Amino acid sequence: MSSIPAMPHPVHKDREGAKLGMWLFLFTEILLFGGLFLLYSAYRAKYPLDFHTGGQHLNTFIGVANTVILLTSSLTVAIAITAIQKGNRKLTMLCLSATIGFAALFLVNKYVEWSEEIRRGIYPNGPALLKLPDGEKIFYGLYYSMTGLHGLHVLAGIVVLSVMLKFVHSNRITSSDFTKLENAGLYWHLVDVIWIFLLPLLYLAA
């Protein structure tokens, strides 16, 4: 009826739409890892004993330690979002830095773990791997593909969360405009959820 707007509204922000878009991206990620979970299920059904033996040779301690690290990093990112909503920038930046630190620690553990396996000759075309039965070769192939793809996601998470930290610092993310941080948080939590599934499938399979 009236063409005069009731209030000045300089920038239109569609928070719901932005979050929906992020979730749609997460669905593609779920189905990407889902494909690998399908492969894993099919081959585990075909070679149950080899998968059992393969799982026994993985470093369960590092697997569980990395689970605790990722769960804690999920907590710090969740707290960072509540903190920014309450206008506590200092706590937000502290929690984001902690999350990035935990993510880096996760990758350090991954490096230690993979180095040990590569030293034992377990790598594509490696001498020890070639002597193993077919099922175990597939197990290690899936192990490197799944943890490797997940590791790349952790690395991407470090980059995304670092950018968010910079945005909070430069006031581009504030208590009234924090959708970017929420979406980065959603991504990080999904990386955590994927690891929640990788732990029992690979490390506790024995």
Added chain:
Amino acid sequence: MERAEEHGHIVPYQTFIKVWLLLLFLTALLVFVSTVFHEALSVAALLTLTPLKAGLVFFYFMHLKYEKPFLKSMVLVALATLTLFIGLIFIDLSFR
């Protein structure tokens, strides 16, 4: 209420800490069951505790509990699709 609509639900810190403690407990339980007991029980634990942990992360850490039914149902459809495909794979495998 209008403010809540615009800026979203603020989840208290305590809620997140409780969920985190529960996740750590479930992880410990999962590791314990997989090392101590027998095969069938480990598989049962894997199939129940792991989705439960993922559910806690989705509902609390990812704020899904506080989202609108539309988004909730979209997540459900995506997960149901994946579950359906995993189910079909096992039907296929068992008839080979």
